[in-house]
Each structure stands twice: as C-alpha cells, then as structure tokens.
Amino acid sequence: MDEELIVLKAIYLDDLIISNDKETFIHIKIYSNGDENDFDHDKRLLYVTLIAELSSYYPETESPKITLCQSRGLKDEQLNELNSLISSCLELNSGSCVLYECIELIRSKLSSYELPHEACAICLTSIDNRNDIIKTNCHHFYHKNCLASYAKLKKVELEEKFQELINNKFFIEKDFRNDIEDPVCRQILSSTIIEQLLSSSSMKIINENHENEELIRNLSPTIREWQEKMNALFQQQKEKGGIIDLDKNQEIIFT
Amino acid sequence: MNENGALTKRIVKESARLQQEPVPGIDAIVDEHNPRYFKVIIDGPSESPYEGGKFKVELFLPDEYPMAPPKVRFMTKLYHPNIDKLGRICLDILKEKWSPALQIRTVLLSIQALLSAPNPDDFLDADVAEKWKADEKGAKAIARDWTQRYAHET
Numbered sequence: 443m444d445e446e447l448i449v450l451k452a453i454y455l456d457d458l459i460i461s462n463d464k465e466t467f468i469h470i471k472i473y474s475n476g477d478e479n480d481f482d483h484d485k486r487l488l489y490v491t492l493i494a495e496l497s498s499y500y501p502e503t504e505s506p507k508i509t510l511c512q513s514r515g516l517k518d519e520q521l522n523e524l525n526s527l528i529s530s531c532l533e534l535n536s537g538s539c540v541l542y543e544c545i546e547l548i549r550s551k552l553s554s555y556e557l558p559h560e561a562c563a564i565c566l567t568s569i570d571n572r573n574d575i576i577k578t579n580c581h582h583f584y585h586k587n588c589l590a591s592y593a594k595l596k597k598v599e600l601e602e603k604f605q606e607l608i609n610n611k612f613f614i615e616k617d618f619r620n621d622i623e624d625p626v627c628r629q630i631l632s633s634t635i636i637e638q639l640l641s642s643s644s645m646k647i648i649n650e651n652h653e654n655e656e657l658i659r660n661l662s663p664t665i666r667e668w669q670e671k672m673n674a675l676f677q678q679q680k681e682k683g684g685i686i687d688l689d690k691n692q693e694i695i696f697t
Numbered sequence: 698m699n700e701n702g703a704l705t706k707r708i709v710k711e712s713a714r715l716q717q718e719p720v721p722g723i724d725a726i727v728d729e730h731n732p733r734y735f736k737v738i739i740d741g742p743s744e745s746p747y748e749g750g751k752f753k754v755e756l757f758l759p760d761e762y763p764m765a766p767p768k769v770r771f772m773t774k775l776y777h778p779n780i781d782k783l784g785r786i787c788l789d790i791l792k793e794k795w796s797p798a799l800q801i802r803t804v805l806l807s808i809q810a811l812l813s814a815p816n817p818d819d820f821l822d823a824d825v826a827e828k829w830k831a832d833e834k835g836a837k838a839i840a841r842d843w844t845q846r847y848a849h850e851t
Contacts (some may be wrong), residue, residue: 490841563798564763566707592797595764625798665716668726670737675850676753676772684773684847685753 443500446539453542466496467648470547471512474552488515488552490524494541501539505532508544514581522556524548563626564588578624579632586642593631593639596622707763708732711801723805725756733758736765737805741848742813746840747775750848754808756801766795767804774847776840778826786811787821 447468450458453649461470476687490513494506508528513521561568562585564653569575569585600619607614622631631639679685712732715725722742728734737754741747753772759765768790771784774799779787788801790807820826 545703564707566710588797592764595761623796625796665726666729668716668724669729669736672724672726672753674737675738675751676736678850679753679773679847682847686772686774686782688783 443496443539446501446541450545454545465498468492468496468541470545472548472552474555483646488555489513490516490521490548490552492545492548494544499598501537503537506541508532510548512548515583516552516555524551527551545682562588562590572594576635578629578635580624580627580629582624582626584625586639589625590639590642593622593636597636597640701784708758715802720802720806722809723802725801733762735801739805739809739812742809745813746837747777747812747844747848750775750844751850752812752848754805756804758801763797763800766791766799767801769804769808769822774843776825776836776843777812778815778820778822778829778836779811781822785818785821 443466447460447466450468451460457470461467461469469491471489471491490510492510493509495508496506497504500506510521510524510528516524527547529595530543531547532540535543560583560695562583564584565588567585569583574585574587576589577583578589597619600621604614604617604619619638620633621627622636624631676685709732710825712735721807722740724738725735726737728736735756735758737756739752739754741750741752750773752775755770755772757768759768760806769786771780773788781787788807788811790796790804797804815829815845817826817829820829825836
C-alpha cells in the first residue's frame with residue numbers, strides 16, 4: 443500500500459492529500475480534462491472530490507471505501523453513474539491496487555460530461571460549445587452572448603435610473619450602476635464578469651416577421667381548440683360587462 | 698444558429714411546454730395571429746375572494762424578451778389592491794426584479810399567488826388599498842362580489 447501511495451503522490455503531486463489517522467485517507471479533487479494546455483482549475487467546469495479510506499487490510503483482503511463529494515456542475519444521475527462505475531471497478535480489481543484506476547476512470551468520465559448539463563437559463567437551449575460558455579462568480583453557466591445582451595440592457599436601465607435620481611436630487615446611498623444580478627440566483631456579478639460581458643461584441647435582438655408566420659403555422663390543433671374556448675369565455679364576460687374597457691377608462695383617467 | 702434565432706426558439710419552447718405541461722389553474726395559449734401574444738385564463742385561487750372566478754389575462758412578449766419582462770394585464774375586472782382599474786399589475790418581477798431566468802409560467806404563477814396574497818402596503822389602486830387596510834372583511838366581500846359578477850363562467 444505504501445508503495446502505491448508514493449507512486450500516486452508522484453503522479454498527482456499537491457492535488458493528492460494523504461492523511462494518517464487510525465486509518466489512511468487519501469483525498470483528491472478530480473477535474474475534468476478541459477483544454478489540454480489549460481491548467482487553470484478555475485476554467486475547468488466540472489470537478490468531484492474523491493475520498494478513499496484504506497484499512498490496513500488494503501489491498502489484499504479489503505477494498506478501499508470510496509466516497510465522492512463536493513462536486514460542481516454534475517447532476518445526480520451523473521454522480522450515481524460515477525459511483526456505480528467505482529463499485530464495479532473495485533469489484534473487478536479486488537485484491538490489487540486500484541486507486542489510480544479509480545481516479546483516472548472518474549477523470550475520463552468527467553471529461554465526457556465536460557459541458558454543463560443544464561440548458562442556458564436565458565435561451566433555454568443546451569450549451570454545446572465550450573467556447574460559448576461563461577461561468578459567473580456564483581457558478582452559473584450561460585451562453586456568453588445571452589448573458590451579455592442581458593447585462594447590456596440592464597446596464598442601460600441602471601444608468602437611466604441613476605441619472606433620474608441625480609436629476610431629482612435624491613440622496614444616493616450607493617452607486618448601483620454596476621449592480622447587475624445573476625439571472626438565476628440574483629447574486630451581483632463580479633466586475634470582471636461584467637467587464638467581459640459589456641465589452642463583448644454586441645448583438646441585436648430583432649424579431650422577423652417570417653419567423654412569426656412559421657411559429658403560427660406550427661400551432662397544433664389542440665392549441666386552436668383552446669383558442670376558441672378562450673374566445674368564447676371572453677365574449678361571455680364581455681357581455682356581462684366584466685371586461686375592462688381600455689378606451690373608456692382612458693377617458694376617465696385623462697379628463 | 699444565431700442568437701436571435703435562439704431567443705425566438707425560447708418562445709417556441711415555452712409555448713410548447715405551457716401546452717404539454719400546463720400549470721394547474723392556468724391556461725395560457727398563444728394567439729392565432731401573433732406568437733408573442735398570449736391569452737391566459739387564471740383560475741381564482743381557492744380560499745381567496747377570487748375563488749371560482751376565471752380571470753382573463755393578456756400577456757405580451759416585447760422584442761427584448763427574455764431580456765426585458767413580458768407585459769401582463771388583467772382583462773377581467775377584479776377588486777384587488779395591487780391591480781388597478783386598467784388591469785395593470787403591481788408586481789416587482791414585472792419591473793425592476795425581472796430576470797431572464799424567469800419564464801411565462803413563473804410570471805403567471807406569481808400573479809396567481811398575488812391573488813391569494815394581496816399586499817395593500819405596496820398598492821397600485823389607492824382606493825382599494827385603503828378599503829383593504831381599514832376593513833379587510835368588507836374589501837374581501839366586494840372582491841367576492843366582483844368575482845361572482847364578472848368572472849364566473851356561467
């Protein structure tokens with residue numbers, strides 16, 4: 443066992459922590475491969491921490507007890523898959539040194555999960571290209587373009603609000619002009635992220651008519667049925683005077 | 698695909714999901730002429746003065762959606778401190794608290810929740826709010842009466 447640990451330490455260097463209490467523990471944070479030349483852990487999207495408890499009977503008669511914890515970017519099914527991979531690996535290799543095997547098994551699987559599983563919360567489509575991803579300081583993933591167009595719009599809104607307060611001579615407690623929130627958790631985005639977003643090439647949101655037509659053509663018969671039902675209800679409420687008459691009310695307001 | 702396409706696609710996805718997995722008590726149907734316009738019926742929540750009512754709501758997705766919030770308005774009359782005579786709704790997520798991670802369904806759920814829990818301290822209609830604070834029982838009776846009168850199906 444000692445020999446195996448020496449070899450592991452030589453391979454993983456500081457990533458691997460060995461502690462000796464009553465039992466021996468090894469502790470290693472496994473990152474997905476990411477770009478081959480990219481050693482910056484912060485840019486890696488996924489990781490999981492592996493803890494192995496080695497009794498004095500390892501490896502001859504007892505397998506290590508392996509737990510996975512503190513993961514990032516993984517969904518439960520993926521964690522389950524990793525756990526079952528580990529159990530079958532342990533079973534297959536019982537009686538021999540298995541730690542390197544397990545660590546590399548997880549690393550290769552993680553790399554296959556490389557892209558975050560959640561769809562971008564802004565456009566609701568999956569994030570398929572690594573280069574399109576932006577990860578916020580609060581660990582949420584978006585298409586860079588999606589988050590950028592939100593940030594730009596929000597920035598304009600905040601600037602306007604700020605200017606309005608100044609014009610009306612309001613006391614401003616704190617400059618909020620850069621308080622752009624993460625769409626999912628509302629934590630304020632870091633200045634580095636905001637800078638990155640605001641400087642990215644701009645993108646227009648245009649709505650083209652032919653797209654509209656296409657959308658309508660795709661409506662299913664069920665939707666049409668519902669539409670008719672709603673129209674009927676509308677008529678019914680209108681007859682009873684239950685529908686707000688905007689034109690009439692405008693007059694009330696303005697005269 | 699360009700980003701514009703992706704964002705339009707979001708609207709298609711939302712429309713489809715609203716139909717496939719409807720929110721209980723809420724029917725939302727895209728308009729036959731405009732995919733950015735939704736006709737909605739929100740059932741009055743049980744144990745609220747709006748119970749039994751079917752409230753028509755119109756929802757419009759502006760060009761900036763989902764970066765900017767949808768525009769939502771009640772079409773059916775109702776007596777509520779956070780909804781004015783024109784059916785406009787006072788709800789933070791429809792204004793400064795909007796986030797592009799919110800969706801049509803979350804907005805409609807929030808509106809339904811607003812029917813269950815009126816907030817007369819952050820009112821839109823001053824008269825209704827005043828009544829609500831001074832005489833909650835009486836205000837609720839009016840709300841029930843309006844529901845009965847304007848929002849019942851038959």
